[in-house]
Amino acid sequence: MRFAKSFLAVVALFSAVGGANAVSFPPLLYLGTININITAGQQIPVYEGTRVTNSYLGGYATDKDGNTVAHIVPGEGGEGGLTNAKGLFHPSVRGVLQFDNDGSYGFFTMEGIKNGTEFLYVNFGTNSTKYDYLNKLFIISNATKTADNVLHFDLFSPGPGLPL
Numbered sequence: 001m002r003f004a005k006s007f008l009a010v011v012a013l014f015s016a017v018g019g020a021n022a023v024s025f026p027p028l029l030y031l032g033t034i035n036i037n038i039t040a041g042q043q044i045p046v047y048e049g050t051r052v053t054n055s056y057l058g059g060y061a062t063d064k065d066g067n068t069v070a071h072i073v074p075g076e077g078g079e080g081g082l083t084n085a086k087g088l089f090h091p092s093v094r095g096v097l098q099f100d101n102d103g104s105y106g107f108f109t110m111e112g113i114k115n116g117t118e119f120l121y122v123n124f125g126t127n128s129t130k131y132d133y134l135n136k137l138f139i140i141s142n143a144t145k146t147a148d149n150v151l152h153f154d155l156f157s158p159g160p161g162l163p164l
Helices: 002-021 132-136
Strands: 028-038 042-046 049-053 056-062 068-078 081-084 089-099 105-115 117-126 139-145 150-158
Touching (some): 028 068, 089 117, 117 132, 117 150
Antiparallel strands (some): 028 056, 042 049, 068 089, 081 089, 105 117, 117 139, 139 150
């Protein structure tokens, strides 16, 4: 819910700056979560800052009702992102999940920025007949990392009218 409060604060700021001509932001619909169990990060110095890499040990994805709908494929995916020379973190997440209903696979990428709260744009690619609508959505997420090395992502998309 920290994401929702932070996001609303950003929307309020842009609305205040825009004054009477502000464009309204569509409501966000909660889609579900992705939880990824990761290894401890490897810090790699590079010319533009420090890269963080992780390996995926497993995990799962849920729908908006909290039902598990897919599992993260262990060993597929990784990288955590880049902390630039100014200390700003640019998360970069890629992974593969397998849907429980039909065994089909989905590939996801997440790119974003962390400046206090971590916000990401999420892109899905799957041939699952049940979840192919994910290919067509604009999805945003917040991200948190737990003490026991679990990356947690809450997924949202502008609505209404989504095929959920």
